[in-house]
Amino acid sequence: MAVPVALVVALLLTLSGPILGGGRAVARLARVAAPAPAPALDPHPTAERTPSGPYAARVPRFPAPPAAEPVSVPGGPAAGWYSRIPTTQPVAFITIDDGWVKRPEARQLLADARVPVTLFLTVNAIRDDPDYFRQLQLAAPNVAIEAHTISHPLLRGRSYQAQRREICGSADELGRLYGRRPVLFRPPFGEKDATTLRASRDCGMKAAFFWTESVDKGKVRYQGEHRIHPGDIILMHFRERFVDDFIAALDAIHAAGLTPAPLGDYVR
Numbered sequence: 001m002a003v004p005v006a007l008v009v010a011l012l013l014t015l016s017g018p019i020l021g022g023g024r025a026v027a028r029l030a031r032v033a034a035p036a037p038a039p040a041l042d043p044h045p046t047a048e049r050t051p052s053g054p055y056a057a058r059v060p061r062f063p064a065p066p067a068a069e070p071v072s073v074p075g076g077p078a079a080g081w082y083s084r085i086p087t088t089q090p091v092a093f094i095t096i097d098d099g100w101v102k103r104p105e106a107r108q109l110l111a112d113a114r115v116p117v118t119l120f121l122t123v124n125a126i127r128d129d130p131d132y133f134r135q136l137q138l139a140a141p142n143v144a145i146e147a148h149t150i151s152h153p154l155l156r157g158r159s160y161q162a163q164r165r166e167i168c169g170s171a172d173e174l175g176r177l178y179g180r181r182p183v184l185f186r187p188p189f190g191e192k193d194a195t196t197l198r199a200s201r202d203c204g205m206k207a208a209f210f211w212t213e214s215v216d217k218g219k220v221r222y223q224g225e226h227r228i229h230p231g232d233i234i235l236m237h238f239r240e241r242f243v244d245d246f247i248a249a250l251d252a253i254h255a256a257g258l259t260p261a262p263l264g265d266y267v268r
Helices: 005-015 022-033 105-113 131-139 160-178 194-202 242-255
Strands: 080-082 091-098 117-121 143-147 207-209 213-216 219-222 233-237
Touching (some): 105 131, 105 242, 131 143, 131 160, 143 160, 160 194, 194 207, 233 242
Parallel strands (some): 080 207, 091 117, 091 233, 213 233
Antiparallel strands (some): 213 219
16 A cells, blocks of 8 residues: 655654754655656647758748648549649648659758658659659658559550559559558549549549649649649659759749648548
């Protein structure tokens, strides 16, 4: 049975006066018995991500994305199809396609920016160096790898079996390489038909994606108003000017008062 602290104090005060000095004994015991104060909690913790590293001066700062309010993809035999996510949350989505050009600067840039990105990888484009994309996943807090076919053909108009082979085959191979089978899909060139969406669903894809803006040679190309809107999906590629393209996308998102968010968190 535990002995009350007050009783121990009383006994020490009575018995140990000549040895320890009653008052000093009590003080020492009080210091031992008293619980350590809990650390003060900041009621308004900062969520801002501060870039660091060689690209820090070129990378804007973003608040952490809000808790996602995902959309429910339609049921039935076809995968959902989105060129933007219907949300009013202050977020936009960076997607990077293919994987043919593997600039060594990309890993450091993603590490410095620390924002979520979605990679739609073509299997034939990554076969020569699949570890490059593992390193990108290690560099940033949320780099998701999703499917973009095996050989990057135009799918629209092809047979169901031909489309299924490209979509399922790419998801299977990417799952083998990176330990997670993709659940999102982008058709090459953004071209699809009803067969594409049916084959995508049969291959386990929740949704397939187009885009609202694209980036190339350091310039953002808009389909409408020259501004990123909440829910917009931005397309770029692994190209020679990867650094310029990525920073242009970040600058456009920042100028719109938005923050990059994980695309996969917004579909269920």
